[in-house]
Amino acid sequence: MILRNYLPPLASGLLFGAGLALGGMTDPARIRGFLDIFGAWDPTLAFVMGGAVLVMAVAWRFVPRMTKPIFAQAFALPERSDLTPQLVSGATLFGIGWGLAGLCPGPGFAILAIAPLQAVVFLASLMAGMALHRVMFKG
């Protein structure tokens, strides 16, 4: 029971962190290099995202054929399709931070093992930003 519940998230996190490091996504210079399309553009991130999207596109094809996930009782997936000002403004702010630091949440956690000081500073402010959103919008 414990294995059924807890092996998928742990194994998924391990694979995800390994993929980020292998793909160079634990190096902010690579991420900023990808966003630097007017300078010395580094397309590596496009290969990372492309590989991940390809595998996930195959995985999505299995979902309608399954009555339930392998280790859980039911699928719990986002179903919204509405385009809102919050979506666009949130993504805009996210992109500004992403460009400034060359980090997003996944790499932020992954670098805990590689550059703990930078990781802790980034993650603490990440949590502060999330808490600020909660205070402003969820009362």
Added chain:
Amino acid sequence: MLPGFPDAAPVDGLAGGVLIGLAGALLLLGAGRIVGVSGIASRAVGLSSEGMSKRSAWLFLIGLPLGAAIVATLKGGLNPEFVSLPLLAVAGVLVGFGARLGSGCTSGHGVCGVSRLSQRSIVATLTFMASGIATVALLGAIG
């Protein structure tokens, strides 16, 4: 490796992407959930009550640095280049706030949503890529 782009690492990039895709597939088909790191992080610290159990969220987050550490060890170390700590702190607030307001980040929207052809995720991904490109271009113009 890639003609015209001496610094690019297309093979490692693609292999890393496939691992990330497998991580997403495992959580999707195994647990019935999206791999969205910002959502999982907010769940872990109690800023959100949606999604997987708190314990599952922590296990996923613990896996991230462990997986990265294994690759770093196998590759004989990685040499990341960071911006200054104050800039990291400012960026972290923007990334955290923006990911919550925009309902996702690079993993949830960029990988899971785009691969599902979700309209919201495609718009979010194009938007954060555009603002990220604009930010780096502005920084380059300033200094």
